[in-house]
Amino acid sequence: MPRNKLLVTGGAGFIGANFVHYWTRNYRRDRVVVLDALTYAGNPASLEPLQSLPAFRFVHGDIRDATLVRALLRDERINTIVHFAAESHVDRSIHSPDAFIHTNVLGTCNLLQAAREAWEADREATDFRFHHVSTDEVYGTLSRDDPAFVETSPYDPSSPYAASKAASDHFVRAYRRTYGLPVSISNCSNNYGPYHFPEKLIPLMIVNALSGAKLPVYGDGSNVRDWLFVEDHCRAIDRILRQGTVGETYNIGGGAEISNLDLVRNLCRLLDEAIGASRALQGTYPDCPAARGSSCADLITFVADRPGHDWRYAMDAAKLRNATGFQPDENLVSGLRKTVQWYLANEGWWRPLLDARYAKWVRQNYPDAGRT
Ligand code: NAD
Ligand code: DAU
Numbered sequence: 001m002p003r004n005k006l007l008v009t010g011g012a013g014f015i016g017a018n019f020v021h022y023w024t025r026n027y028r029r030d031r032v033v034v035l036d037a038l039t040y041a042g043n044p045a046s047l048e049p050l051q052s053l054p055a056f057r058f059v060h061g062d063i064r065d066a067t068l069v070r071a072l073l074r075d076e077r078i079n080t081i082v083h084f085a086a087e088s089h090v091d092r093s094i095h096s097p098d099a100f101i102h103t104n105v106l107g108t109c110n111l112l113q114a115a116r117e118a119w120e121a122d123r124e125a126t127d128f129r130f131h132h133v134s135t136d137e138v139y140g141t142l143s144r145d146d147p148a149f150v151e152t153s154p155y156d157p158s159s160p161y162a163a164s165k166a167a168s169d170h171f172v173r174a175y176r177r178t179y180g181l182p183v184s185i186s187n188c189s190n191n192y193g194p195y196h197f198p199e200k201l202i203p204l205m206i207v208n209a210l211s212g213a214k215l216p217v218y219g220d221g222s223n224v225r226d227w228l229f230v231e232d233h234c235r236a237i238d239r240i241l242r243q244g245t246v247g248e249t250y251n252i253g254g255g256a257e258i259s260n261l262d263l264v265r266n267l268c269r270l271l272d273e274a275i276g277a278s279r280a281l282q283g284t285y286p287d288c289p290a291a292r293g294s295s296c297a298d299l300i301t302f303v304a305d306r307p308g309h310d311w312r313y314a315m316d317a318a319k320l321r322n323a324t325g326f327q328p329d330e331n332l333v334s335g336l337r338k339t340v341q342w343y344l345a346n347e348g349w350w351r352p353l354l355d356a357r358y359a360k361w362v363r364q365n366y367p368d369a370g371r372t
Contacts, residue, residue, distance in 0.1 A: 004127075005031040007078040009063050009111065010085030012036040014196045015133070015230055017046035019082065022234040024050055031055050033076050035069070036085065037062045037103075045349055046195040063107040066114060073118040080241065081115055081130045083108065086165070089199055090137070093161035094307055104164035105171070108132070112175045119181060130183045131241060132172045136226070136251070137162035138187060141310035148314035151187075151249045158308045169249075176247050184244050186237060188252040189315045192335065193230035194342045198350055201225075201260065202336075205267050206343045207350055209296040212287030215268075219305035221261025224312040228254030229335035232328040239324035250323070253315025256332040261300075266332075268296035270340045281344065 006023065010016040011034030024032055036042045038060055050056045057076075061068045063085045072078065085107060087093065087100045112130065119128045139149040140156030155170075157163040175181040196203040205215050236252045244250060258266075275281045275290035282291040289298050320326050330338070343350060 003027070003029055004080050005033070005076055005078050006080045006082060007033050007035060007072060007076065009035050009081070009083045010042070012038060012042035012044055012047055012058075013084060013088070014041070014200075015191055015233060016084035017043070017195045018193060018230045019084065019234045019237065020047060020050060020056075022231060022238070024053055024056060026238070028055070031057075031076065033057045033059060033072060033078065035059045035061055035063065035072060039087070041088065041197050043195070043197075043349075043353070045352075064102065064110050066110050069111060069114040070117065073114055074121075078118065079125060079127050079129070081111065082133065082237065082241075083111060083131065084133045086133075086168075087161065090159045090161045091199075091306060093159050093164070097160035097164075100160050100164040104161075105167045108168035109171050112171060112181065116175060116179050116181050120179075128182050129241060129246070130172070130175075130181060131237065132169065132183060132185045133237065134169050134185055134187045135162070135165050136187055136189045136253070136313045136315050137310065138166040138169055139313075142312040142314055144312065146312070146314075148253070148316040149187075149251060150316045151251055151319055158310050162310075173249075182246045184240055184246060185249040186240055186252050186320075187249065187315070188233055188236070189226035189228050189254055189313055191228055191230045191233050193339050194346070195349070196230070196339075198353060201263070202267065202339060203343065203350070205264050206271065206340060207354060209268065209271050209290075209299060210285045210288050210343075211354075212289065213299070214301040215264055215296070215299045216301055216303040217261055217264060218303060218309060220302065221259060221264070222311075223260050223309060224257050224314070225260065225263075226253050226314050227256045227258065227263070227332055227335070228252065228328060229330035229338070232330055235329070236320060236324075236326050239326045240320070243324040244320075245323070248319075248323075250320040251315045251317050252320060252326075253317045254328055254332070255317070256328075256335075257312070257314055258332065264300060265297055266336060267340065268300070270336060271296045274340060274344060284347075
């Protein structure tokens with residue numbers, strides 16, 4: 001018999017998919033149900049290897065669908081909700097905030113309400129948990145000498161994305177205080193690793209460099225982020241579920257701060273090394289400068305800055321470390337190396353995403369193309 005019954009929302013996205021791989025590998029007896037709307041960021045291919053596991057189920061649906069969510073919680077007797085589903089890209093939130101309000105705020109509220117009903121219907125169950133996956137961006141921005149964010153830092157979100165995540169965090173806490181719902185929250189810094197959609201900095205730079213396309217660095221590239229390898233994030237959530245205290249919030253960070261420009265230069269070095277050392281890769285990626293003996297860094301281009309661009313994020317993760325002993329396994333050097341290797345080995349995963357983007361661009365710019 002399975003022990004835990006998990007509902008993982010957004011499990012076809014970047015972190016959600018990594019989490020489902022992690023969980024099914026480590027807790028084989030648990031039931032894992034993924035609920036994902038398969039927006040542009042959701043990719044069933046990321047879950048392909050799991051489809052044959054009897055304990056795994058994929059449900060194509062929206063967290064805002066109250067009837068569906070209620071039925072899933074009831075029929076699957078879910079006792080653990082790990083809530084990843086969100087619109088997650090800051091730049092998209094600047095152009096079109098609506099989807100962020102709908103999914104991140106209303107969707108989270110819908111899940112909370114359904115969770116509350118399920119939990120109240122079975123108060124005997126002592127192991128119920130709603131874990132909300134949030135971000136360091138709710139705290140706003142830091143200057144060079146500011147101390148890192150702690151869990152009690154005031155919320156000061158800059159982008160519509162960050163504001164929508166801040167709102168969702170507040171609702172999760174309100175459900176704890178008002179109804180006693182057993183919740184926990186984690187606020188994490190920038191993740192990177194396998195299955196990362198190539199609109200975010202690291203995967204975008206890798207796939208662009210391989211195709212010989214420009215590497216667009218916003219502003220002067222001095223903005224600082226703290227990077228955490230995605231599997232470490234999954235392990236941290238696991239620790240919070242098993243050892244964390246209900247009602248608490250935990251910051252998760254990589255302790256790996258770096259400016260965007262330095263990060264991109266590091267990625268270029270890793271790609272130069274990998275492509276320079278392999279005739280096969282030079283044949284596969286002939287447009288990559290490294291295939292011609294030049295450096296991918298030649299592709300770096302400074303472009304207009306992101307409006308409201310937070311300058312620096314840094315997380316103080318002492319509370320999580322003290323409560324659970326959690327420390328990241330990967331450092332930035334080992335994590336970036338693994339990530340570059342993964343993208344080189346998995347072109348079959350990312351290439352169709354670029355082709356889909358190109359097809360969409362053609363549809364938008366040449367709506368009559370292909371019509372007779
Ligand atoms: P992602 O954009 O890669 O994936 C989001 C997933 O949610 C997709 O599979 C998408 O189809 C699904 N989804 C979107 N709207 C939905 C809806 N209405 N109903 C059901 N499914 C829906 O995001 P990610 O980078 O994996 O981030 C996951 C979570 O972690 C988010 O809540 C994000 O705020 C948080 N987070 C991300 C990072 C990071 O660096 N990526 C860091 C800290 C926190
Ligand atoms: O900090 C956690 C957050 O990290 C998560 O909550 C978000 O969901 C996730 O998308 C990420 O947000 P960022 O805005 O930090 O990530 P992004 O990859 O979009 O950008 C990282 C930095 O790189 C940021 O300072 C902007 C810059 N950037 C980004 C892109 C896409 C560029 O310079 N050029 C680019 O093309």
